Each structure stands twice: as C-alpha cells, then as structure tokens.
Amino acid sequence: MNEPSSLYTDETLFHLVVDASPAGMLIVDASGKIVLANLAASEYFGYSVDEMLHQPIEILIPDSRRRAHSTHRARYMDQPARRPMAMGRNLFGKRKDGSEFPVDISLHPITVGDEQMVLANILDVTDRRRAEQEREQRLALERLALLGQLAGGVAHEIRTPLCVIRNDAYFLKTLVDQLGQDGVECVDEINEAVGKAERIVSELLDFTRDPQGEPDEVAVDNLITTAIRESSLPDAIDLRRSGCEEGVLLRVDAEQIERILINLIRNGVQSTGGEGSIEIHTETSPHTVAIEVIDNGPGVDADHLDRVFEPLFTTKPKGIGLGLAVSRRYAERNGGTLTVSRQDDLGACFRLTLPRSPASP
C-alpha cells in the first residue's frame, strides 16, 4: 500500500491534525517555554494560542505547585522518558482567570532539529474526578447500609442468649436458700455482665442506625433529671446540679439528648473510678443552652482531645468507643454541638450546646 508521503511533510495538514485533537497539546522547549499550543489547550486554559507561545509553562501551573514543577521539569529534561497518563498523580492546571481544574498529563520527549523538547498531552478530568467522588460516596453509603443490616442481625443474635442468661439468673436468685452468699453474688455478677454486654450492643446499633429525631419542646430540668435517673449512679458518686435550668425549654428530640447526657454522666463515673464528683452545669444565652458535664477524674489527655469523638477511639480498657461518636452525632442532628475541654486539676468538661425553643421565656 502506498503511504501518502504528504502526511508527514504537509504543514497545513500537521496543524489540522494537531488542532483536531481533543486533548490539549503543548510542546515545551528545554528552557520551559511553550513553543506549540493547540486549540484544545487554548480552550482548556482560556488563553489564545498566541498568548501561550513563548510563555513559561509555569503560567499553567497552580501557584502552590509552581516551584515543585520547575524542579520536576529540570529533572525530567535530564532524563527524559515517556510518561503515560494517569500515573496516579493528582495534577491540576490553572486557567487564565485563575481557576484550577484537575488534569491528566502524558509526556513524550521529542527532538526538534537538535533541540530536546517535551510534548505534553493534557486532558481535563473534572467530570471523571467528580464521578469518582460520587462513586466513593455511594460506596460509603452502601457500606454503611450493609453495616446497619449486619448490626441488626448481630444485635438479635447476641440479645437472644443474653436474654436467656438474664432470665436464668433471675430464676436462680429465687433459689436463694440453696445458693448461699457466694451464689447470690454470682447471680449479681451475671446480671451486671449482661447489662454491660447489652449496652455495647445498643451502642453499636445506635451508631449504625442514625435515626431521625422527633424534635419537641423539652424542659431542660426534666431532661437532666431523667438522664441522672437512667444513669444508675453508684452511691459513692457525688452529683451536683448548678446554673439556671428552671423554665428553660429546648427544641430537640428528648430521647436523643437524654442518651447524650447518660453517656456523658457514665463516662464521668468511669473516669472517677466510681467515686468522685460530677457537676452538671447549665448556662443560657439568648438562642442556645449549654449543659456541661464536669468530672473530677484525670481529665482527657491533651493529645486525645480532638480524637475522643472518633468512632472506635477509646482509651478505656472496656467499651468499644462509640458512645461519644454517637453522642456528637445526636448533638449535631439536633442543631447543637458537643465539645470537650481539659480543666487542669479539675478533670474533664464536656459541653453540650443546643438550640433554645423559640417559645422559651
């Protein structure tokens, strides 16, 4: 077959081919100046072809990466090699108007006359990156949904034998005459252990479920009273309430906020080793209410302050570290925040802020 020789020597045809490419094409000389730019490159970067010619390639690189790019370029020109696209680098281009966009670039060393140059093929991959992000988000959601299903099944499978254990412990306790003191203590231990196991299951379920709350007008003092009652405080704990709770109304899902407070109180009890003091202090401002749970335990380590709300993070030998993650999520779902601070010599202070009910006096 006869190859049309003009394919290789016809300059007009050359320019046609180059400008027809959907990829942006740039040829850059050894000193980093642009010596050729095609139509697609002009469209991508917002410069006319003439504006790009003889400019340093760095005008097309985001400011934050310019210096690094010069170094890379120098290194490349030392040992030029073909570098295919999508080699896993996170590259960005900068347009004339200053905006940045993600790109894929392939490099080809070429010789023009006796000069060493580089041909760069550039693709705008904004769409592809967005699609990748959306896919990752979808996968994360699917994984969470699957986790939720799994958690439900696991909860059921664990709660059933826990139920049997608790039932049988109850029955054993009715045989108190035959049990003796040790036997009774055993039964009490069994009940305590069942309680702990059940709480872990609940925590896991809470974490995976993320239920919508049902906001209602709720009185702060009732919330705190209920939470204290449900926390089953050991006698050795000295609990104080302070601040202005009375008559203050919140617009929140009562059960979710109670869960947060119960969790914070229980954490306080654990930190003080079951004997110490916990203070629940309420402050109000025009639109928000802050409830602080302060214990006189060792406090949260300064290094851990920003990690305690991470799921599965725990410094305690027991528990699976979901309580605070769930608590913070509930706080945010109800339009509030949950933070922790360290009070030197005074222990940990967890601060829950929530929106006040518009009807609040």
Add this chain to the structure above:
Amino acid sequence: MPSTHKRILVVDDDEGIRNSLSRILRGRGHQVAVAKDGFEALQIVQEFLPDLLLIDIRMPGMDGVETFRRLRENAPSLVAIFMTAYADLEQTIEATNCGAHSIIPKPIDVERLLNWTSNLGSHT
C-alpha cells in the same frame, strides 16, 4: 376479681427463651405452654386457651403480629406482649397498631414482665 395466676402461651423460635421464661412464669404459679412458631401456637390453642400471649415479634415463617391476629380471631380477649431484640420505633408502632398490650425489649426486664402479667385484666 381476676386470678393473679394466668394462662400464658410463650411463642419464640429460641429454645432457651422458651425454657427460661416458662420456668420463671411457672415458678410464679402461672400455667404455661410453649410453641416454637405461629403454626405450633395455632395448634396448641385448640387444647390450651391462654389469657396472655408472650411472643417474639420477629420469627421466621409466621411473625408475631400475624400469629396474634390469627389467634385473636377465636379468642378476642387475648392479650399480647411482644418481645423484641431490635427495639426500634417501627416495631413499636406495628405492635401498637395491632392492639398489643405492650412491647418489651430483650434482654427482658423480668420484674416488669411479672408485674404486667399479674395485673392483666385488673382495672387498677
């Protein structure tokens, strides 16, 4: 005045649950029959008419709500307490809608169950 001793039918697909619950309930003087699923429950009531149905809300095959409905066709005054390991709002609504007395989460608060059971049918 209604007797504090009741006739109770325990329906749960887990043998441990059936045994442990019936042991406790019998220890309190109640008469107890057990069934492992809705079908067995339907057969048992032909010879044992319960006052109270203590039943798991989610079972393979016929679930708790369906079983309760069917049993109630021939025994309109039957009271049901649903047990659940899931304890979510959806189930609570389901149970309430079909006329259950209450729903109790597993692991069960035995004292609470025993109180409810003794007080069934009294109007205090």
